[in-house]
Amino acid sequence: LFFSSRSGAKLTAPLGCLVSRQKHTLPDLPYDYGALEPHINAEIMQLHHSKHHATYVNNLNVAEEKYQEALAKGDVTAQVSLQPALKFNGGGHINHTIFWTNLSPNGGGEPKGELMEAIKRDFGSFANFKEKLTAVSVGVQGSGWGWLGYNKEQGRLQIAACANQDPLQGTTGLIPLLGIDVWEHAYYLQYKNVRPDYLKAIWNVISWENVSSRYSTSKK
Numbered sequence: 377l378f379f380s381s382r383s384g385a386k387l388t389a390p391l392g393c394l395v396s397r398q399k400h401t402l403p404d405l406p407y408d409y410g411a412l413e414p415h416i417n418a419e420i421m422q423l424h425h426s427k428h429h430a431t432y433v434n435n436l437n438v439a440e441e442k443y444q445e446a447l448a449k450g451d452v453t454a455q456v457s458l459q460p461a462l463k464f465n466g467g468g469h470i471n472h473t474i475f476w477t478n479l480s481p482n483g484g485g486e487p488k489g490e491l492m493e494a495i496k497r498d499f500g501s502f503a504n505f506k507e508k509l510t511a512v513s514v515g516v517q518g519s520g521w522g523w524l525g526y527n528k529e530q531g532r533l534q535i536a537a538c539a540n541q542d543p544l545q546g547t548t549g550l551i552p553l554l555g556i557d558v559w560e561h562a563y564y565l566q567y568k569n570v571r572p573d574y575l576k577a578i579w580n581v582i583s584w585e586n587v588s589s590r591y592s593t594s595k596k
Contacts, residue, residue, distance in 0.1 A: 399437050402430045403473055411481040415577040417566050425476070428561055432468030432541070439465055467541035471521060475555050480583035487584035491591045498533040505535075509556070510575050512537050519559040524587070525550025526594040551594040554587045 405425055410418035439461040446454035486492065486502050499505035505524075512535050513522025520539045527534050527550055536548055544552040556578060563574035 400433050400440075400469055402426075402433050403476065405476050407479075407481055412479060412581045415580045416479075416563075420561075420563065420565050423565070424557075424562060425472075429468070429472040432465045432472065435461065436465035436469050463543075463546075464541050467543040467546070470543045470546075471541055471552075471555055471557070474552050475557055477586045478554050478583055479578075479581045480586065481581065483583045484580040485584065487588055489588060491584070491588040494533050494591065506579065509535050509554075510572075513556045513558050513575055514572055516558050522556040522558060523550070523552055524554040525552055526591060528594065531595075551590075553590045553594065554582065 402425075405421070408418075409421040409425070412421060439458055443455060443458045443462065446452075446458065487495065492502065495502055495505045499508060509522055509524060516522060516537050516539070518539070520537060520542075521544070523536045523538060523544045525534050525536055525544050525548065526532075529549075533553075534550055536544065536550055538544055538547060544550050544555070556575065558571060558575075560569075563571065567574040567577075
């Protein structure tokens with residue numbers, strides 16, 4: 377990487393410039409905070425997006441900055457010690473960025489086309505798939521996520537659960553198609569401690585258009 381000086385001489389960029397990076401930013405929601413009501417209320421969406429997701433983004437930027445410093449110094453101990461923060465906050469950012477697009481005020485119903493055919497092939501029926509993903513999501517101990525993912529090697533859909541903010545692809549290899557956040561901050565203000573009620577409601581705002589688009593892309 378070279379920069380031209382006023383004299384026309386080429387100056388080699390210092391090594392630090394080569395590892396400079398773009399900071400992560402909080403993505404905008406594709407709908408208003410109250411758009412998913414009555415299924416997910418505006419207060420939850422506002423706190424979830426502007427506070428929780430924003431915190432993951434901020435902490436990820438801090439962790440990456442420290443990691444770059446550790447790399448520059450060749451400090452392997454510091455690099456290793458930063459891994460949990462990178463995994464937690466990086467996963468939180470990845471997961472929520474997917475989650476917001478998986479939801480839509482025009483969602484609900486059932487998928488169509490090749491995604492529906494794949495669901496029938498791999499789970500027997502849409503009802504069976506819905507029951508299985510709900511059960512896996514209800515069964516997450518503590519905080520975590522329920523996922524529909526695509527196993528590229530086997531060419532099939534799979535359901536999985538991830539603890540905390542562990543990102544699906546980074547920890548299981550599955551390509552994420554649909555994520556259901558079962559951290560209490562995703563539902564407690566509205567559904568209290570009754571996670572099954574939240575999971576029953578969320579199916580009314582699933583954007584099958586988005587999930588189908590992710591499925592088509594994952595197969596390429």
